[in-house]
Amino acid sequence: xxxxxxxxxxxxxxxxxxxxxxxxAVPAGAKGLAPLASALxxxxxxxxxMPAERVAVSDAxxxxxxxxxxxxxxxxxxxxxxxDGYCARVADIGDGAWLPISQRIAAGQPATPLxxxxxxxxxxxxxxxxxxxxxxxxxxxxxxxxxxxxxxAWLPGPRTRGxxxxxxxxxxxxxxxxxxxxTRLDAAALGLLCGQGASHVLVRRKVRVALFATxxxxxxxxxxxxxxxxxxxxxxMLSQMLSNFGAEVVLAPLNVADTFEATxxxxxxxxxxxxxxxxxxxxxxxxxxHVRPAIExxxxxxxxxxxxxxxxxxxxxxxxxxxxxxxxxxxxxxxPVSSWVGGWLFLxxxxxxxxxxxxxxxxKRLTVRAAFSARTAIRQDHLRVTLATGSDGQLEAHAFPDxxxxxxxxxxxxxxxxxxxxxxxxxxxxxxxxxxxxx
Amino acid sequence: xxxxxxxxxxxxxxxxxxxxxxxxAVPAGAKGLAPLASALxxxxxxxxxMPAERVAVSDAxxxxxxxxxxxxxxxxxxxxxxxDGYCARVADIGDGAWLPISQRIAAGQPATPLxxxxxxxxxxxxxxxxxxxxxxxxxxxxxxxxxxxxxxAWLPGPRTRGxxxxxxxxxxxxxxxxxxxxTRLDAAALGLLCGQGASHVLVRRKVRVALFATxxxxxxxxxxxxxxxxxxxxxxMLSQMLSNFGAEVVLAPLNVADTFEATxxxxxxxxxxxxxxxxxxxxxxxxxxHVRPAIExxxxxxxxxxxxxxxxxxxxxxxxxxxxxxxxxxxxxxxPVSSWVGGWLFLxxxxxxxxxxxxxxxxKRLTVRAAFSARTAIRQDHLRVTLATGSDGQLEAHAFPDxxxxxxxxxxxxxxxxxxxxxxxxxxxxxxxxxxxxx
Numbered sequence: 112x113x114x115x116x117x118x119x120x121x122x123x124x125x126x127x128x129x130x131x132x133x134x135x136a137v138p139a140g141a142k143g144l145a146p147l148a149s150a151l152x153x154x155x156x157x158x159x160x161m162p163a164e165r166v167a168v169s170d171a172x173x174x175x176x177x178x179x180x181x182x183x184x185x186x187x188x189x190x191x192x193x194x195d196g197y198c199a200r201v202a203d204i205g206d207g208a209w210l211p212i213s214q215r216i217a218a219g220q221p222a223t224p225l226x227x228x229x230x231x232x233x234x235x236x237x238x239x240x241x242x243x244x245x246x247x248x249x250x251x252x253x254x255x256x257x258x259x260x261x262x263x264a265w266l267p268g269p270r271t272r273g274x275x276x277x278x279x280x281x282x283x284x285x286x287x288x289x290x291x292x293x294t295r296l297d298a299a300a301l302g303l304l305c306g307q308g309a310s311h312v313l314v315r316r317k318v319r320v321a322l323f324a325t326x327x328x329x330x331x332x333x334x335x336x337x338x339x340x341x342x343x344x345x346x347x348m349l350s351q352m353l354s355n356f357g358a359e360v361v362l363a364p365l366n367v368a369d370t371f372e373a374t375x376x377x378x379x380x381x382x383x384x385x386x387x388x389x390x391x392x393x394x395x396x397x398x399x400x401h402v403r404p405a406i407e408x409x410x411x412x413x414x415x416x417x418x419x420x421x422x423x424x425x426x427x428x429x430x431x432x433x434x435x436x437x438x439x440x441x442x443x444x445x446x447p448v449s450s451w452v453g454g455w456l457f458l459x460x461x462x463x464x465x466x467x468x469x470x471x472x473x474x475k476r477l478t479v480r481a482a483f484s485a486r487t488a489i490r491q492d493h494l495r496v497t498l499a500t501g502s503d504g505q506l507e508a509h510a511f512p513d514x515x516x517x518x519x520x521x522x523x524x525x526x527x528x529x530x531x532x533x534x535x536x537x538x539x540x541x542x543x544x545x546x547x548x549x550x
Numbered sequence: 551x552x553x554x555x556x557x558x559x560x561x562x563x564x565x566x567x568x569x570x571x572x573x574x575a576v577p578a579g580a581k582g583l584a585p586l587a588s589a590l591x592x593x594x595x596x597x598x599x600m601p602a603e604r605v606a607v608s609d610a611x612x613x614x615x616x617x618x619x620x621x622x623x624x625x626x627x628x629x630x631x632x633x634d635g636y637c638a639r640v641a642d643i644g645d646g647a648w649l650p651i652s653q654r655i656a657a658g659q660p661a662t663p664l665x666x667x668x669x670x671x672x673x674x675x676x677x678x679x680x681x682x683x684x685x686x687x688x689x690x691x692x693x694x695x696x697x698x699x700x701x702x703a704w705l706p707g708p709r710t711r712g713x714x715x716x717x718x719x720x721x722x723x724x725x726x727x728x729x730x731x732x733t734r735l736d737a738a739a740l741g742l743l744c745g746q747g748a749s750h751v752l753v754r755r756k757v758r759v760a761l762f763a764t765x766x767x768x769x770x771x772x773x774x775x776x777x778x779x780x781x782x783x784x785x786x787m788l789s790q791m792l793s794n795f796g797a798e799v800v801l802a803p804l805n806v807a808d809t810f811e812a813t814x815x816x817x818x819x820x821x822x823x824x825x826x827x828x829x830x831x832x833x834x835x836x837x838x839x840h841v842r843p844a845i846e847x848x849x850x851x852x853x854x855x856x857x858x859x860x861x862x863x864x865x866x867x868x869x870x871x872x873x874x875x876x877x878x879x880x881x882x883x884x885x886p887v888s889s890w891v892g893g894w895l896f897l898x899x900x901x902x903x904x905x906x907x908x909x910x911x912x913x914k915r916l917t918v919r920a921a922f923s924a925r926t927a928i929r930q931d932h933l934r935v936t937l938a939t940g941s942d943g944q945l946e947a948h949a950f951p952d953x954x955x956x957x958x959x960x961x962x963x964x965x966x967x968x969x970x971x972x973x974x975x976x977x978x979x980x981x982x983x984x985x986x987x988x989x
Contacts, residue, residue, distance in 0.1 A: 168771060168786060169786050169789075172790050172793075184775070184781075186780070186956065186957075187780065187956075188775060188779075188780065189777065189778075216778075217766060217767075218765065218766060218767035218778070219765070219766040219767030219768070219778050219779055220766075220767075220778050221776070221777040221778050222777075222778065236765075236767050236780070236884075237767075237778070238777060238778045277956075281954075281956075282954055282956040282957045283957060283959075289959055290959075290962065294962070294963065296962075297790075297962060297963065298787045298788075298790035298791045298794065298890070298893075299787060299890055299958045299961030299962040299963075299964070300958075300962035300963070301786050301787055301790055302783040302784065302786060302787030302886055302890065302958045302961070302962075303783070303958040303959055303961075303962055304771070305771045305781055305782060305783045305785070305786045305787065306780070306781050306783035306886065306958060307771075307781065308771045308772065308773070308775060308781045309771055309772075310770075310771045310772030311772075326657065326658070327656060327657060327658035327659070328656075328657035328658025328659075328675055328676075329658070331749075332607060332743070332744045332746075332747050332748055332749045333747065333748075333749030333750075334747070336623070336627060336747060337660070338628065338660040338661075338677060339628070339655075339657070339658050339659050339660045339661065339676070339677045340627075340658055341625070341626065341627065341675070341745075342623075342744055342745050342746065342747045343744060344741040344742070344744045344745035345741065346744070347607060347608050347740050347741060347744045348737045348738060348740055348741030348744065349737075350608075351611050351736075351737035351740055352737045354611075355737060445675075447741055447745065451737070451738055451741065454737075470963075475937075475938070476939055477937070477939055477945055478939050478943035478944065478945065479945065498914075498916070499914070500915055500916055500917050504917035504981060505917065506916055506917065506918065506945055515720075515721055517625065517626075517716075517720075517721040518625075518721045518722060519738045519739075519741045519742040519745060520722075520728055520729075520742055522738030522741075522742075523729065523733070523735075523736060523738040523739035523741075523742055524733065524736065524738075524739070524909075525738070526988075542943060549965075
């Protein structure tokens, strides 16, 4: 005869104490806490690589190159003038000569071959006429009227061939590799592509993400708060982080009815539209939650207890998509700081893997001086810090005063995560390794 | 009787040698090269502050707060449970007691006052019922069936009041300042606002920029290249930089007819739509260029020769707008690296000033070890570098191999500008000050 007790998850074996978020499950067979590296390896294992697509360079900011880009043009494309001045032949100038101005070449205009014993008036960036081998800057040149309305220029000599000429291919030689596959395109990279005349570029498709930042106690900002409810911080925050990391949030449902069937159908629908499903909170809370059984009905889910703080619990799974492949599921903890840290530690590298992007795949490590002290127990801690140069010129990490895992004020403006290993006592002035939160 | 010579700008006094970009003008009265700081001061002088506007939090990423944000709610809004377990009174538990489960409280559900000598089954985040003063974690609790289908829970004792309870306001107390005016909103800041229930936020209007990255020799990517022409790198690159720095490019004409009247009309029209006009190249090239006389006809323009590299020439001016205020004009050099460096050194701080944004107003300075050597003459150099931790754990700056001011490959992926003062010899291993290029 069933009772409350027989339905209670507590009546099932529960291997450990609850974390700050209430998650207490472990992957089958795991003993104790798993190191971060094992979870990252599992996360990366067999995740799909996004296909390549061609997009306009003007829309490609933040996208990841899917192929090496080689120079198709010399830059400059022809010899040109480094300054406003006069182009002539060194031999015609000799020790100085009056030469008639036979043509005038502005930047962007074609030049005609330089007439014998003449000079060309030209401007910065203008093409060097065939036959010309030196440019004399205008400040050195004297002009006078010649016969029949012509103008003569005095070019002092002697001169050296090539002076003030930027030779074809000096800056970029045709065939050189300009950008490597896996580069995330910043403004300068876009400029480099434009300089080669490229209007389109082959990049990885954006990872399409379905985000389930839901929970019965959560309501959306702008609504009145009822007893027991809290506002949903994670939906907007994680959407923005995913977008910063180059993904496209294609689905972020506000409400999924609180039944197993509705949850399963929502996840199945997400698996049709998305390359990645991110859930936030709820996965392991027990009888109240339908996300875990729904994922297990559609695929598989491992729950990890990681030896890290904040963010001990992490769910990794996959759902069999109707396309025949599998869609990866990452379940982040529900409390805001843990979910923010999880975004940096797990979502960013996963998105890097799925787009083959070197910069996203790993957070850069910087060793700096700690301007704080910290002590850890069995878990590696990740303190939110800003970086600044100390009075002696050395780079210092300053920890936000409140490292409470429920308070996002320690994350807004954070520039790095200071990594404090387990069982450590870090003193003010010690070196500390930081993960640099590059946007 | 006019001749070529009389129309030639060279026949007018020209106070200095040409720079790498062909700009050779100086502000009236200036002697020699001006330091960067004077130009920055001139740039910031009397620039307008953008008005405030209210936008949806979900659209506010990268926007600058126009007011301090104080907590309007306690977080958590009421005492709640830190874990899945059972809530009771310490006095009822004593040294351990069997207590009937009188209610079940999930997160998000309202609690009723705790019945005398009973306990409540509850889950992480659930509200503590009135009268309850401790939570016992479920792993410590044993259950058995009581009479009439009730369930009894054994709560071991003694207990301490408040254990496993997150008290109201522990994370955020109502009235506390959460975010300061001038903060640029990142994902975590948006989460913090959402956690307070804010659906809208007061931010500075985006600076509206008209971008004139034009020049007779420039053609747009995707078009065939004719002799004398080069592709326009700067238009897409500067548009992206301006957007990264929080501005909105409202106008970036592809072609302005090459006459004084058309240029003046285009600038006058830009001054109607924009808060800032950015030009790139051409301002000082001489007779070919109409931008300078057009700006001077509509307002004023100072040409600066700065003691910096790359990017010596800088034009600063203003146009009287039809609104009655003045619109600032910044003229960057035309070569791509100079214009990219100018974006960081001039546009970013100017946009920070116009939006009162602390993070944009100054590039953060980091002192690190140089993994390169460099020598300067009379100008301060700005080498494009990446940052990495050396084998001894110290942070190092690595210079891109080609620092040629026409080659954007030294800018794509650069993380900092290493500042080498004038007349300096920097050796491998010396400390070097870097401006951190935070995106």
